[in-house]
Amino acid sequence: MADLYRENILEHYQNPSNFGTIDQPDITYEDTNPLCGDRIRIDVTLKDGKIADIKFSGRGCAISQASTSILTEMVKGEDIESVRDLSAQDILDELAIPISPARVKCALLGLKVLKSGAYGITDWPVAESEA
Amino acid sequence: MSTPAGKQHTFDIERVRADFPILGNKTSRDKRLAYLDSAASTQKPSQVIEAISSFYRESNANVHRGVYELSETSTELYDQARATVARLINAPDRRECVFVRNTTEAINLVASSWGRTNLKSGDTILLTMLEHHSNIVPWQLIAEQTGAQLRYVDIDDEGRLRMDQLSEILQQENVRMVAVTHVSNTLGTITPLAEITRLAHDAGALVLADAAQSVPHMQVDVQQLGVDFMAFSGHKMVGPMGIGVLYGRRDLLEAMPPYMGGGSMIRTVELDHSTWADVPEKFEAGTPSVADAVGLAAAADYLSELGFDEIRNHEIQLTNYALGQLREIPGMKLFGPEGDDRAGVISFLLDGAHPHDIASILDGEGVAVRAGHHCAQPLMGRLDVTATARASVYLYNTEEDVDQLVSAVETVNSIFRRGAK
Numbered sequence: 001m002a003d004l005y006r007e008n009i010l011e012h013y014q015n016p017s018n019f020g021t022i023d024q025p026d027i028t029y030e031d032t033n034p035l036c037g038d039r040i041r042i043d044v045t046l047k048d049g050k051i052a053d054i055k056f057s058g059r060g061c062a063i064s065q066a067s068t069s070i071l072t073e074m075v076k077g078e079d080i081e082s083v084r085d086l087s088a089q090d091i092l093d094e095l096a097i098p099i100s101p102a103r104v105k106c107a108l109l110g111l112k113v114l115k116s117g118a119y120g121i122t123d124w125p126v127a128e129s130e131a
Numbered sequence: 132m133s134t135p136a137g138k139q140h141t142f143d144i145e146r147v148r149a150d151f152p153i154l155g156n157k158t159s160r161d162k163r164l165a166y167l168d169s170a171a172s173t174q175k176p177s178q179v180i181e182a183i184s185s186f187y188r189e190s191n192a193n194v195h196r197g198v199y200e201l202s203e204t205s206t207e208l209y210d211q212a213r214a215t216v217a218r219l220i221n222a223p224d225r226r227e228c229v230f231v232r233n234t235t236e237a238i239n240l241v242a243s244s245w246g247r248t249n250l251k252s253g254d255t256i257l258l259t260m261l262e263h264h265s266n267i268v269p270w271q272l273i274a275e276q277t278g279a280q281l282r283y284v285d286i287d288d289e290g291r292l293r294m295d296q297l298s299e300i301l302q303q304e305n306v307r308m309v310a311v312t313h314v315s316n317t318l319g320t321i322t323p324l325a326e327i328t329r330l331a332h333d334a335g336a337l338v339l340a341d342a343a344q345s346v347p348h349m350q351v352d353v354q355q356l357g358v359d360f361m362a363f364s365g366h367k368m369v370g371p372m373g374i375g376v377l378y379g380r381r382d383l384l385e386a387m388p389p390y391m392g393g394g395s396m397i398r399t400v401e402l403d404h405s406t407w408a409d410v411p412e413k414f415e416a417g418t419p420s421v422a423d424a425v426g427l428a429a430a431a432d433y434l435s436e437l438g439f440d441e442i443r444n445h446e447i448q449l450t451n452y453a454l455g456q457l458r459e460i461p462g463m464k465l466f467g468p469e470g471d472d473r474a475g476v477i478s479f480l481l482d483g484a485h486p487h488d489i490a491s492i493l494d495g496e497g498v499a500v501r502a503g504h505h506c507a508q509p510l511m512g513r514l515d516v517t518a519t520a521r522a523s524v525y526l527y528n529t530e531e532d533v534d535q536l537v538s539a540v541e542t543v544n545s546i547f548r549r550g551a552k
Binding site: 004005010014035037038059060061062063100103106 | 483484485486487488491492495503504508511517518546547
């Protein structure tokens with residue numbers, strides 16, 4: 001279990017990057033994990049097609065909070081179109097911890113919220129192991 | 132919540148544990164399994180597994196149809212299972228026990244069948260803040276169809292029902308049905324069901340008890356409690372999944388229309404209408420799960436032989452043992468009442484750790500607990516939490532299981548307090 005709660009994950013959980021809200025975002029979306037009712041909201045401002053700023057808020061488990069924190073670091077400054085190509089596996093690879101099937105949705109909630117807000121893609125991202 | 136003086140276990144816990152093959156298995160991380168999620172579903176003793184297996188090996192055929200020996204055997208086993216279940220809850224008549232899939236189906240049956248013919252606009256269905264979704268959503272569905280309204284009895288800060296409020300609503304509104312849990316699956320609160328029934332009946336209301344968390348753990352007597360309907364599941368009482376029981380007073384069941392149509396539940400079928408079989412067959416459309424009924428009867432026998440006083444005493448001792456140790460852990464918040472009206476369900480939170488993270492870390496230590504809203508979102512809202520972790524004990528749990536839980540919770544603390552702000 002120590003491997004699931006590595007220092008890196010705990011650091012993102014206890015001191016998340018890009019935590020908060022944006023006053024007049026270009027994109028804002030909120031969703032819940034049906035398993036536990038955990039809620040994540042992501043706000044984005046765009047400039048020249050790039051993610052100029054991104055913030056997330058909500059409360060949830062260490063896995064969902066840390067993975068969303070890591071996601072915001074991954075996409076900040078990137079082209080918004082590149083978010084479309086981000087896969088579940090990209091997130092899981094970045095987390096680099098063993099995620100059991102019961103916790104996959106925790107890890108992917110942030111990506112789902114961002115894709116829903118940016119593209120109206122409301123399906124859960126599918127991890128390769130589930131495909 | 133103490134054990135009656137001089138009363139010691141007469142059942143041998145090691146012998147009990149030996150009856151449950153799964154408890155001897157190691158987890159994939161090679162940890163001893165501490166199964167503390169019996170409020171969700173219980174493990175099964177060999178006696179139950181064997182009863183199901185031998186039914187399929189020796190007695191399998193459809194019921195109520197064939198005139199050949201196997202079908203007669205199967206039918207007889209099915210009827211005997213019903214009689215065993217009726218004895219377990221002291222139902223006056225075995226025909227008052229309808230086999231269903233689970234507690235949820237039993238409550239849906241009553242809400243739909245009784246509700247459709249008895250509820251109208253201006254009527255009140257009285258629920259409580261302790262209810263599981265299975266005793267809320269079926270009533271929401273029928274309320275929408277009939278125009279009846281839902282009211283909820285609140286709880287006090289310890290998680291006991293506000294009986295003053297229950298009396299008040301019964302006096303002030305046209306309450307037709309009080310649907311209430313006997314034991315809260317989240318807080319462990321044992322509700323004063325006999326008193327609720329008396330108050331409800333005085334006000335002209337019926338009572339449906341959700342007994343999913345009580346029948347497995349204590350002697351439940353429908354005549355003593357006076358309930359009109361009662362629902363429970365096999366899988367929470369060392370029996371199989373896929374079978375449950377609706378107890379209903381015979382006069383009520385006879386007056387109710389069928390819930391589902393199909394084979395077995397009819398007397399005659401013509402092109403444009405049908406007539407119904409007697410109870411309970413009227414409510415058992417289609418081929419029933421006979422093997423599971425047989426397994427449920429084996430489970431009822433297993434519990435009865437151990438004795439409900441012994442089971443309850445064992446659970447009280449273990450619950451007190453667990454509460455005493457958990458209370459000492461820094462950052463621990465425990466839910467539920469303390470006293471004789473508390474079953475072996477322990478919901479808790481730990482500062483700085485989300486319940487799902489708690490459950491994942493506990494899982495790594497071989498400790499199986501539930502984390503989440505426990506299918507009781509209104510109660511979570513009332514407690515002002517989104518989720519809790521929940522450990523629940525049963526007849527096969529030991530102090531070693533509790534020690535393993537406590538040690539794993541301390542591991543959670545050490546992980547999450549490392550580097551905490």
